[in-house]
Amino acid sequence: MLATGPIGFIGTGTITEAMVQGLLAPTPVVQTVLVSPRNAGIATKLAASFPSVRVAANQEIVDTCQTLVLAVRPQIAEEVIRPLNFRDGQRVISVIAAIDRERLLSWIGADVTLTQAVPLPFVARRAGVTATFPPDPLTAALFTSMGTAVECETRHEYDLLAAASAVMASYFGIMHRTTEWLAAQGLPEEKGRAYIAPLFAELSRTALSSAPSTSFIDLSHEYATKGGLNEQVFNDFESNGGTAALHKALDRVLARITG
Numbered sequence: 001m002l003a004t005g006p007i008g009f010i011g012t013g014t015i016t017e018a019m020v021q022g023l024l025a026p027t028p029v030v031q032t033v034l035v036s037p038r039n040a041g042i043a044t045k046l047a048a049s050f051p052s053v054r055v056a057a058n059q060e061i062v063d064t065c066q067t068l069v070l071a072v073r074p075q076i077a078e079e080v081i082r083p084l085n086f087r088d089g090q091r092v093i094s095v096i097a098a099i100d101r102e103r104l105l106s107w108i109g110a111d112v113t114l115t116q117a118v119p120l121p122f123v124a125r126r127a128g129v130t131a132t133f134p135p136d137p138l139t140a141a142l143f144t145s146m147g148t149a150v151e152c153e154t155r156h157e158y159d160l161l162a163a164a165s166a167v168m169a170s171y172f173g174i175m176h177r178t179t180e181w182l183a184a185q186g187l188p189e190e191k192g193r194a195y196i197a198p199l200f201a202e203l204s205r206t207a208l209s210s211a212p213s214t215s216f217i218d219l220s221h222e223y224a225t226k227g228g229l230n231e232q233v234f235n236d237f238e239s240n241g242g243t244a245a246l247h248k249a250l251d252r253v254l255a256r257i258t259g
């Protein structure tokens, strides 16, 4: 069990649902979880699925829990957080995107230990990788229980990983564009999917299991025979602006994150 005491979630949406599942199944790492009444459907489902989950009003959650997770949408964050009365010494973990710690602290209005995190939906099956900032042993332990955590020393490091997390749709987009092209050439879509999904999965596993000293470009070279087909595709990708488009997209998303 983690030494969080009861853990409270303000905002019971997609990411809270994923985190609560990851914290409680298959074996719980926290004893008690309190969740906001909204979203009603998700809150009810979580309480029905796990005896240790209780639905409570936002202020009751703040009063009861030493560790709190803020998980509302950025657009309503101020109106939800500002009226709540926090206590000095509480630990508050914000997963709200694009709201910096200065603003959060001014809304919280108490001397809390505030950390920020970017959990991904895979935390539900304890396979998440979560960027956290600033380093804090309990926050790291919480997210390590749901996969792995990468602790950022600076806000800049944290913003960079938040930008990197925005490549997820493009990963699936490349899979889609490949199967779409295969289908256009006459391969039934389900065959393309049956081939591409395991191919990508195994490439990711190769990257995960290779030594940290092996860079991704080393792996790229390893999987490209000199003068072969893989080398040709990557060279075409680079020379036709693929890398430039990717870097430009990352620059733009970083600019959006840093305001």
Ligand SMILES: NC(=O)c1ccc[n+]([C@@H]2O[C@H](COP(=O)([O-])OP(=O)(O)OC[C@H]3O[C@@H](n4cnc5c(N)ncnc54)[C@H](OP(=O)(O)O)[C@@H]3O)[C@@H](O)[C@H]2O)c1
Pocket (backbone or CB within 6 Å): 010, 011, 012, 013, 014, 015, 016, 036, 037, 038, 039, 040, 058, 071, 072, 073, 074, 076, 080, 095, 096, 097, 118, 119, 120, 121
């Ligand atoms: N989804 C992800 O993968 C992900 C990953 C990392 C970070 N985040 C961040 O996590 C936050 C939540 O994202 P999400 O995807 O979970 O959004 P979401 O599904 O919209 O969940 C937010 C929930 O907050 C509820 N809410 C509205 N007013 C409230 C209030 N006054 N008190 C308590 N709860 C209230 C909403 O309920 P109603 O449905 O009733 O309006 C909604 O279900 C966002 O800031 C997002 O940037 C999300």
